[in-house]
Amino acid sequence: MSETDQLDAHLDTDGEPTRRDFIYIATAAVAATGAGALAWPLVAQMGAANDTLAAGSIEIDLSKVEEGQQLKVLYRGKPVFVRYRTAKEIMEADTVEMDDLPDPETDDARLVTNPQGALNKQYLVMVGVCTHFGCIPVGEAGDFDGWYCPCHGSHYDTSGRIRKGPAPTNMEIPKYKYLSDTIIKVG
């Protein structure tokens, strides 16, 4: 019998927990809580800082965009596209069969109502970042007259919906609302 065995035998009170068991568990519990309390701040510090989170909204004046033009505004480090779509582009966006879309969404569902409660069909506002690996698609390009991502060849239509290529979803619509007929607030 080794020394530790003797020690254990001495402490073994018919399987009943001893004072020593209690001390072991209490010590482990305190150590685990302490480690957790230290680990959490060390992990959480890597998240977005408060000033990054606070810089969350911008206003865009839509009247600056002419028909057929696109405005690029930097928002949260990513470009927001504001496109004044031509009648042909709106028509193309509206007449697509939902079955043809990898990520089905109507054009109307990708717009926000103006103060009068109607849709400004001409203004498409979206985050101009390819949903594949975050490149910035080129406008008025690709097989669907919308956007084309040069990185891995994703084609988007005139509503910013994915039509062909490796991107899994449509380009994101940011949270925004109309403050007046021509001014929107993103974020």
Added chain:
Amino acid sequence: MSGPSTYEPKYAAERWLDKRLPIVRFGVDFMAFPSPRNLNYWYAFGGILTMILMLQIITGVVLAMHYTPDVNLAFDSVQRIRRDVQFGWLIQPMHAVGASMFFLAVYVHMFRGMYYGSYKTPRELLWIIGCMIYLVMMATGFLGYTLPWGQMSFWGATVITGFFGAIPVVGESLQQWLLGGYSVDNPTLQRFFSLHYLLPFVIVALVGLHIWAVHHVGQNNPIGIEPKTKEDTLPFHPFYTMKDAFAIGVFMMIFALFVFYLPDALGHADNYQKADPLKTPPEIVPEWYFLPFYAILRAVPDKLLGVILMFSAIAVLFVLPWLDTAKVRSMRFRPVTRWFFIIFIFAGFILGWCGARAPDDIAIPIGEGGMTFKWLSRIATFYYFAYFIPILPIMGWIEKTKPVPDSITKAVLSGDA
């Protein structure tokens, strides 16, 4: 592996030290490590890698004295190192080219291990630690490439951190946590710098384990049989220190050729443009040493599947010791598998070529059209994985191997080693 200590202190001072801290004894015994007598120059790459690791740490520490990790200053601070800092023109390219040389040497070292079956029992853990070193090297290389804050730095970082966004459910939060914001920005650059400084020391620790493991199990050798007698081995010093030193000298010449004559040949011209979050370069290409994995990523049309496949290409290396069922280690005695291995290396080069080109361009012209790089990379990706499963396990069972020599010494004397 190492026998009783051969160290005998000669002077009083040595004896004094040896009694209190036997550090000289440790060093002498360490270098007397019995090594198989038939190691060829492919075995010099361990020494070469150790040398490059030290060089990268020294040049890196020096560069950190002049570099500023801030999105507004980083690009200019690297240009300042190259133009104004004393000998910066030498030290910065040494570090950048050094990264390429590090990967070049590690690929040779890994292929050497695969060819001579150095991952087989009892060296599985040695191989796995090596794979871990390779993985940390890749992370370090990627983080370091972001620091000059050029267009490729920025967009490479965007694409690679995007991999984590592909993970279902937690992907987006995980990506934001890694970036410290909504996109690659100042917080990202600062943490990348911090981690780029940290990881090389993790590599040093892993290299320590790697060397400890190789000293414990002993080195493999080109014929893949264990040394049986004292005659089969030579002390590492002076025999292999000299052989390694010569190989390091030759390797340094290639290194110097790049540093002095082609310092930017292995980089991308777009990285001399400052990062612009509003403009994606016409094509995003990683550094050459990541190209095969980039080709695997792009070989499949699905984002998540591409990422899974790419990480699997590295993960499969970790289980290689259990996929290869053959009893015979060295490919020298495996006439058929040897060819599968040569094709495997060829597939690796093909993948590298595909990774550098646009997926829809024509790789092999046939008549009007031809095979695109996308399809070529699919075939090469298929072979890459097929080599591990099922080729290696099946060949281990069915292949009739050539007769293996009785001992290293016999093989050396008959000219077969």
